[in-house]
Amino acid sequence: MRTKKLNWRLAPLFTKMKNKSQIQIGETIAVLFVFFILVGISFIFYAKVIKSNLETDREELSQMRSIGIAQGVMFLPELQCSEDNVIRENCIDLLKLQSAKEVMSSNIIHYYDLLDFTEINITQIYPEKTKWELYSRRIQDYNNRYLTNVPVSLYDPIAKTYSFGILSIETFDR
Amino acid sequence: MCWLADWINNKRVFIMKNKKGFEIQFNWIFVLVAGALILLFFITIVVKQRNLSETSTKSTIFASVGAIIAGAGVSTGTTTIIDLPGSNIEVDCGRVSIGEIAKQYQNLILFAPKSIQGKKLITQTVEFNTPYKSTNLLFMTSTQMRYILIGDSDLAIEINNSLPSDLNKEFYKNIPVTISDENNYKVKFVFFRNIDNSILNKFAKMQDDDVTAVRVTGDIKKGELEFYKKNSLIWKSNGISPYFTKSALLGAIYSDSNDLYQCNMANVFSRLNIISNVYLKRTTALKNDVTRIRNECKSIYTNALNHLQSINSASSVLNEPNVEVIASASQSLSDENKKAQLASCPLIY
Numbered sequence: 001m002r003t004k005k006l007n008w009r010l011a012p013l014f015t016k017m018k019n020k021s022q023i024q025i026g027e028t029i030a031v032l033f034v035f036f037i038l039v040g041i042s043f044i045f046y047a048k049v050i051k052s053n054l055e056t057d058r059e060e061l062s063q064m065r066s067i068g069i070a071q072g073v074m075f076l077p078e079l080q081c082s083e084d085n086v087i088r089e090n091c092i093d094l095l096k097l098q099s100a101k102e103v104m105s106s107n108i109i110h111y112y113d114l115l116d117f118t119e120i121n122i123t124q125i126y127p128e129k130t131k132w133e134l135y136s137r138r139i140q141d142y143n144n145r146y147l148t149n150v151p152v153s154l155y156d157p158i159a160k161t162y163s164f165g166i167l168s169i170e171t172f173d174r
Numbered sequence: 175m176c177w178l179a180d181w182i183n184n185k186r187v188f189i190m191k192n193k194k195g196f197e198i199q200f201n202w203i204f205v206l207v208a209g210a211l212i213l214l215f216f217i218t219i220v221v222k223q224r225n226l227s228e229t230s231t232k233s234t235i236f237a238s239v240g241a242i243i244a245g246a247g248v249s250t251g252t253t254t255i256i257d258l259p260g261s262n263i264e265v266d267c268g269r270v271s272i273g274e275i276a277k278q279y280q281n282l283i284l285f286a287p288k289s290i291q292g293k294k295l296i297t298q299t300v301e302f303n304t305p306y307k308s309t310n311l312l313f314m315t316s317t318q319m320r321y322i323l324i325g326d327s328d329l330a331i332e333i334n335n336s337l338p339s340d341l342n343k344e345f346y347k348n349i350p351v352t353i354s355d356e357n358n359y360k361v362k363f364v365f366f367r368n369i370d371n372s373i374l375n376k377f378a379k380m381q382d383d384d385v386t387a388v389r390v391t392g393d394i395k396k397g398e399l400e401f402y403k404k405n406s407l408i409w410k411s412n413g414i415s416p417y418f419t420k421s422a423l424l425g426a427i428y429s430d431s432n433d434l435y436q437c438n439m440a441n442v443f444s445r446l447n448i449i450s451n452v453y454l455k456r457t458t459a460l461k462n463d464v465t466r467i468r469n470e471c472k473s474i475y476t477n478a479l480n481h482l483q484s485i486n487s488a489s490s491v492l493n494e495p496n497v498e499v500i501a502s503a504s505q506s507l508s509d510e511n512k513k514a515q516l517a518s519c520p521l522i523y
Contacts, residue, residue: 025204032208039215061237068244075248077307078452083521084511085307099455107448113280157520158466 059144066146066171069118073169074150078103079134081155091153092122092167097132104135111135117142117172124154126164142172232272235261239270240277243284246299246312253338255317256295263290265314267437281441285313285425288434291359292318298338300421302442304485304500305508306523308449309442311421313428317342320358321427324349325366329394333364336424349373355380363387364427369400371408378407386412386430394420396501398494401432415439416497436492443489446500450486457482457522471519474510478522481507 073079074090078100081091104111120134150167235258242256264271265286268279294317299310319342323334326347334345342358344350349370355361355377361384363373369389377385385404391397396419401412413432417423422439429435460467461475484503488496511522 021200024201028204028208064237064241068241072244072247077309077449082307082523084515085301085303085305085523087307093456095456095459096452098459099452102455103448103451110281110444110448158460158463160520 062144062171062173063146065116065173066148066169069115069171070148070150070169072114073118073120074152074167076100081153081157088153088155090150091155091162092165094154094156095158097122097134097154101132101134112137117174119168119170119172121168121170122152122154122165123168124163124165128163139172139174142174144173146171146173228273229275231259232261232275235259235263236270236272236275236277239263239272242295242297242314243270243279243282243312246283246297246310250299250301250310253296253298253340255340256297258293258295260293261291263295263314264288265290265434267434268441281444283309283311283438283441283445285311285428285435285438286315287319287360287362287428287430289360290314290316290319292316294318296338296340298424300424302419302421302446304419304446304504305511306449306453309445311425311438311442313424315341315428316359318358319360319362320344320356321362321364322346322350322353323364323366324370325364325390327366329390329392330366332394332420333366333390333423333427336420337427360384360386360430362427362430363402365389369402369409374404374407374409377404380404382406388426390417390423390426392417394423396497397423399423399426399432399435401426401435403431416492416494418497418501439492443492447486447489450482450489453523454479454482454486460520460522468517468519470517471514474514474517474519475522478507478510478514481510482522 079092079096081088081093081096115135115137117137117139119136119138122132122134124130148169148171150169152165152167154163154165155161156163238256238258242254261272263286265284265288268282270277270279270282270284296315296317298313300313301307302309302311317340321337321341321343323330323337323343323345324347330345334343337343344353346353349372353373353376361377361380363386365387369387374385382404387402387404387409389400389402391400397417398414399417400414402409403412404410413436415426415432415436417426422442425438426435429438457475457478461472461479467475481503485500485507488499488503490496507522514521
């Protein structure tokens with residue numbers, strides 16, 4: 001039955017074929033042709049699934065990288081409050097911040113390895129609004145941009161007072 | 175050659191003596207060619223898929239290692255054991271690679287043997303304080319690497335206690351007599367006494383590159399390290415380096431060559447230089463605050479600035495005189511910080 005159906009569909013191909021063997025070979029070629037078309041379609045589908053998975057993985061990696069950089073910034077000894085080497089978490093020393101800004105701009109290569117394409121800003125939002133641009137290395141034609149905002153205490157070691165601020169870490173991904 | 179042509183002709187006549195014979199012959203050839211093509215096609219796919227899968231596994235491991243390196247800056251004083259699919263992580267100066275996947279780092283601080291093999295990875299992070307924290311040191315090794323510590327000094331006991339208990343380590347007060355090769359892929363000896371060649375007889379079958387040693391002379395604060403490599407049945411010196419702080423000494427134990435240790439220490443010193451600059455500027459700002467800082471505090475900051483300047487200048491190159499300067503300035507700075515604390519002045523670090 002199957003052969004008959006196939007013969008009917010591929011009939012024009014076989015009209016010029018004179019004997020049974022020629023028709024049999026023609027049939028085999030046709031089966032192989034259909035088989036390879038099916039294999040091709042499956043491959044296109046498989047490639048699309050793989051591509052979509054790769055995109056997801058890539059985005060996940062970019063997010064991980066962004067979180068890694070944000071974590072790294074929060075724990076930079078250049079910024080962290082410390083008293084006799086006892087670290088206070090989520091706290092930025094305002095005197096260190098001023099100094100770190102200058103040091104970072106004079107050691108661009110060192111900080112590029114640590115922070116990559118990132119923009120780091122610290123904004124004091126209480127009692128007064130003040131902004132410090134700590135590090136800026138943007139890319140114009142980025143694909144993804146991730147922004148991490150971390151609430152931090154800003155410590156003035158001379159006055160021994162705390163203010164409230166936000167540490168913004170914006171990472172760019174090509 | 176005529177006999178061959180005749181034979182082929184006879185055969186052909188024999189097989190293809192009628193039309194039916196020719197059809198069967200042609201069908202078989204056709205099936206063979208088509209079958210071979212299909213088989214080749216699928217073999218190619220399987221091979222490509224296998225390579226892809228291997229690369230995917232390697233990149234997963236690589237991502238884990240990258241996360242460990244990134245996380246090292248965050249957590250200190252921690253030891254972690256990570257299960258990994260059997261792999262070979264290669265560590266070089268500022269470079270980590272797994273197979274063909276590699277990443278170059280500008281300032282990587284990773285004390286590890288050149289090759290980390292096995293299914294369990296041990297990582298340890300410690301702070302590098304001089305006396306203020308300048309960076310975290312990351313140590314990485316495998317549970318399949320064997321560490322043999324020999325010595326009876328307080329330093330030897332202290333270092334043995336500081337190494338993670340999950341590490342494949344052994345501690346002997348004297349040169350062990352009953353020691354034997356346990357088929358580890360690498361063995362590292364740490365001598366807190368004179369080096370001994372006789373121990374190498376037990377490890378004669380191992381490759382020269384896989385048996386290394388370090389001899390430690392000094393105390394917990396500073397001293398000298400001499401790196402060795404097995405050369406048949408004797409130890410061959412690989413270079414001498416100074417160490418400063420217990421963290422750096424631990425780093426030397428994890429590194430299997432003087433080059434790797436020096437490369438990491440150069441990056442540690444580069445970090446120390448930058449952090450010292452931050453503290454120099456911060457202390458200058460404290461000293462220059464005319465309205466809020468008392469004169470008593472200002473004299474402390476003036477002294478501290480001198481020590482910070484010394485650390486900053488000496489952190490340019492790793493050598494013994496610079497290590498001496500840093501050790502002395504570090505102690506003095508620590509004293510000044512205590513004075514600042516007693517006088518209720520803002521602390522230096």
